[in-house]
Amino acid sequence: MLVPLTRDALEEIIPPIATGNQYSFYWGKWRDLLQRLFVSFVALVVTWLLGKLAGSGGETIKLIFDIIAGLYWLWGPVLWASVRNGKYRRYPYCGFWQGQVLDVFITEELVGEEQTVNKWGELVVIENRERQINIEVGDEEGFTAITKAPINRLYRVIKPGQIAEMLVLSKTPDLSRIDKITDVYFPQHNLWIGEYPYLRRDIFRQLSEELGGYSSDSSAKRGKPPIIRRRRR
Template sequence: MLLPLRSGELQKLIPAVATGNQFREALGNPRKILQRILISSIGGVITLLISQSQVASQFYSLWLVVGVVFLLFILWGPIVEAGNKNAELRKYPFAALFDGRVEDIFTREKIENRQEQANKIGKLEIVENRRTWLFLEIGDEEGYLGQVYFPMEKVHQSIRRGTSIRCIVLSQSRDFKSISAITDAWLPSQRLWVGEYPYLLRPAFEELCKFRLS
């Protein structure tokens, strides 16, 4: 079942500014965090050194500001990234609350990253880090809607076919004949949230479900 959202409801569910959950997700894995730290520290140090050589110049303040911006990249980088993700979904003209069920479940191995590593005899070989992802095919009485997928954890082993699932679907058309995007999803019977990225303000979404589906 699809229940079109009213004016302003989507903006209340997907904020323009990153939430704490979205910031942590955008911050990334240890490798991505290290990359941000390197960019922040190297860029900050270089620009601050340049600013010190420009003390008597009219551009001194500009270089100083650029240096501070680089040093704070570890903080504002994830905020900007999360904000851009939110903006991608907030731009759709039509959104609806979906109340359906899990039609099928399957897993798939996805490569997280590749890196070269020396083996016991000193020869370089490519090592792939893989992770199991869980895919949920969701639908309702009208048929198949789409997929929700995410890295699998122990808590997800309890999900079964027929489990009730709710999320927000977005489309360019008023009749939702073509679904453009699906948010993270709520499994009310298990009080479990699933999805690749936490788009929704979860307390607000749960409250919306109580109000619209009761």
């Protein structure tokens, strides 16, 4: 099932400013925080040097830049999440998509590389790999997509045949060509899976109840199999 949504709906579901989940995603781990602290330190040094070159004038402006630079470690995740949201918000058309899980499998993905020197002075490249869950979803019209995420034991409940929902984005008004997909929602488990939490989850859950017609208090508990409705355009 594919239900076109208005432009206003897209701008509401994918916010211009980072949500809490998106901020947490870009906050990252201790290594990411240390990198932002280093950037803040360098930026403070640069603004201090520029202030010395500029002389005694513009103290207020210098103070503002000092605050912005010094707090980059704190507001950086907001910036990068908002930039990522903006790339999706530029698509003119979107739709609510409902299908089902076709397959679930595990892969090892390259997530980064580090260069080091061994005891013989040789350059060694160390690959950082991470096991990820891959979930293939599709509908009766033949559309398929794969979403990935780091392995989490909560994802064990995802099985082929279960309902999957997401937002799809397109450059064509009839959504005949899907250019981007968002994180995937599994209403029977109230569970989200994806590389990045693009959506306002509270709003998407409302859409799921209104358009998807699935209630975890009804069909899931009665054990009914998921139903894929015919796509509407």
